[in-house]
Structure formats: structure tokens, C-alpha cells
Amino acid sequence: MNTSIGIKNENLAKVAEILVETLADEFVLYTKTKKAHWNIEGQDFYNKHLFFEAQYQQLDGIIDTIAERIRTLGHYAPATLREYLALTHLSEHHLESNDSLTYIKALLSDHESILIHLRENIENFAVEFRDAGTSDFITGLLETHEKMAWMLRSHLK
Template sequence: MKTSIGIKQENLSKVAEILSIILADEFVLLTKTKKAHWNVEGADFYNKHLFFEQQYNQLDEIVDAVAERIRTLGHYAPGTLKEYLALTHLSEHALETNDSLTYMNELLCDHESILIHLRENSNNFATQLHDAGTSDYITGLLEMHEKMAWMLGSHLK
């Protein structure tokens, strides 16, 4: 679908390409957070079960919004596990334990990785690709991930 919103088509393609990587990262993080929700064990099970549920609900909204941003720009969003695993910066580790601290450390590292990638691209969207809307959107994502990372990190102190 060709979109005429005042951004060159080649720039829209590059923005969609970068957003597809972000979408893959968000989807993998969502999946890992659901795994933590389902499998956490220990004396703090109930509280952490609810905590992880809050975080995966936020991530589910983010995944949907990133995919819709890609569609808004006239491109198709990746939507298969194979595509996500080929695009993501995150890795899937087989954790040896199912305690909350192990999950929280893993998820915090993933949020930090996503934050670095978002920061690397936020100015690029506005300055080089002339897409202030996506740049603004990415700033909002940064704020959400910063808060989620802060919440995870606060449990680890």
C-alpha cells in the first residue's frame, strides 16, 4: 500500500524496517514475560505472578501499537515466530531456575537492550528519515520501557 503522508517512500521503507526489528524485540520480550508469569515459583509467587501479568499486558499493548504504526506507514508488519526470531536483538535463554529474581534479572537486561536500541534510532527517525511522528512515538516507548525497567530493577535491590 502506497502512503502519501509527506515522507519519501524510501524513508518510509527504512522506518518500517527499523520498526519491524523493534516489533520483534517487543514480541520476544512479551513472550519471555509471559513465561515468567506462568512459571515463577517461590514464597513470593503470587505477588510476582501478578507483577509479571501487569508487565505483559503493557507489552501486549506495545506490540499491537508498533505493528499498527508499521501499517500506518503503508507497510506490512512481521507476524510469525520465524520472522521475529530472525529480526530480534534479544535471545532466548533456558533459565535454570524459576525464581522471581532470575526472571527479573533476565527481563531487566532485555528492557535495557531495547532501551539502547530505541535511543540509537530515536533521533534518526526525525533527522535522517524525516518522520517526526515515529520519533515522537519512539520517545513514548522509551518512557514506558524506562518505567518497566525501573520497576524490575527496584525488586532487585
């Protein structure tokens, strides 16, 4: 069944394609944040364990809203690790240490990468694809990642 919401089908497909990549990025970042939560070591273990937990819980909510946005546009959300790894802009990497600074730097880099990707697409959603709803949605997501990145960056000062 066609999604008839005032956006051309080809534009819906292009928007969904970008959102699918964003979903993959978010899922990979979620997994990396969960790893930090599980494996953090050091004198600041307890505080960082709780900090990473709060961040992965926030990412879990983001993942759900992106998948639901994709479905709202009439497309299907990927949901396998293989698909996510094929679609993501992020990379899996082995960290040399399980201390908080190592995790924070790696996660901050990923948030910043997602921020750049989101910022590159906001105007495309609104202007090129005529989808103000997704543009607004991505703006909110951008603001959430900016705050999460700020929280991570603040630990480095």
C-alpha cells in the first residue's frame, strides 16, 4: 500500500535510505556504549558505569524513534547486525584500554561523526525531498547528539 502523505514516493525512498543509514549508525553507537558500560575499569568505575548506562538508554530510545519514522514513511527498518554493519558510517574498533578516557574519546568521535552526517542531510530533507517532518525530526536528533557529545567532552577537561 502506498504511503500518501504529500511526499513523492521517490522522495520517501531517498529519505528512508538516509534514515536507514542513520539507524545503523545509532545501533552501532548503542552497542559501543553498552560495551563501555559493561567493560569500564578504573577508579571512576561506578560513576562512568552509570554515565554510560544513561547514554545507552538514551540511544535505545533514539533507535526506536528512527525505526518508527522509517515505518511512518512506508518503508521497513533493518534489524540485523549484518545489515547495520553494512550500512553504518562508524567502524568497530578494538580499544587498547578499558579506562574511561579511552571509551569517552572513542564514543565522542562517533557522536561527532553522526552529528556531521545529520547536519549534512537536514536541508536535503526539507528542500530537496520536501519532507519538513523528517527535517524537524533530524533537527531534534541533532540537538540530542550535541548534548550527549557535550557530556562526553566535559569529561575530557
